[in-house]
Amino acid sequence: MEWLKPFEANNQFEDNTNSLLDFKIREYIPESNIQKKYSLLTQFFLLLGSQDDNSVTSLFVDNRIDNQVIEEIIMHFDNTKIVLENELPSEIMLSKPNQESLSLIRSNNLNPIIKNLYGTINNTQYEWRPQKSYKILSEFIEKYEDMEFDEVLDCLKNTSQGSIISLPLSSWTLEDSLKDTFAIRYFTHKCKNVYLWIDDANIVTTIQLELN
Structure with a gap:
């Protein structure tokens, strides 16, 4: 061709291996007032994450997690872990796309x-x-x-x-x-x-x- x-x-x-002097992994627990929002980001990352039952999608962040990422991506996964480097977030690890969110995404264009x-x-x-x-x-x-x-x-x-x-x-x-x-x-x-x-x-x- x-x-x-x-x-x-x-x-x-x-x-992308970094030598982290002080890092830990914690489960992400959203604040009670955070609401799900749907967008093209939701479409993309949910469907990416659903390609394999055992897949983990990593998003790298610079010391903070934007509200848009929380509402439109993180809230649509049932398992989210945060890698903390020197107590500041450096990586988001997403797995297990929420089935309700997936169904809604797939039912729309x-x-x-x-x-x-x-x-x-x-x-x-x-x-x-x-x-x-x-x-x-x-x-x-x-x-x-x-x-x-x-x-x-x-x-x-x-x-x-x-x-x-x-x-x-x-x-x-x-x-x-x-x-x-x-x-x-x-x-x-x-x-x-x-x-x-x-x-x-x-x-x-x-x-x-x-x-x-």
Whole structure:
């Protein structure tokens, strides 16, 4: 496929290990007056977190947790832990998406990019296979703008460590029509580089975003 170029990567995921001198992990208990709010952030992180029953989604924060993150993301997960470094929050660990929130999200229209990424439920247990990475060549991809999803991308940028974001996928298979999906068309022109990790059964396991 002319829009993909083999790319030799050292590692699929960046090593974000920090030497923490004083850190602890605590369960997050919201204040009683905090209410759930629904937004595109809710859509994205709930559906991301529901791809695997055992998955944990990490959001990195700088000493404080914004109310928007609490109301629109954290409140929709049944299990949230906070990593404290020197008594200040540095990481949010989300697992077990709330089923009521999930049902409500799935009963309404999904953003087209989120629908591309996580709109299909795949209950098949993935078996690991050797993978290779491919760079998407932007000159072959038609640009797609989505001002609403820009907020999700900004959130990913602000809660990630380093310049690489790796999003797991469970329902993509390599075929030429992928280049026409809203997600590929959006990310390819919003990010410095975009890579797909593809196994030897042509299953796309990860889309990796290199930020500008």
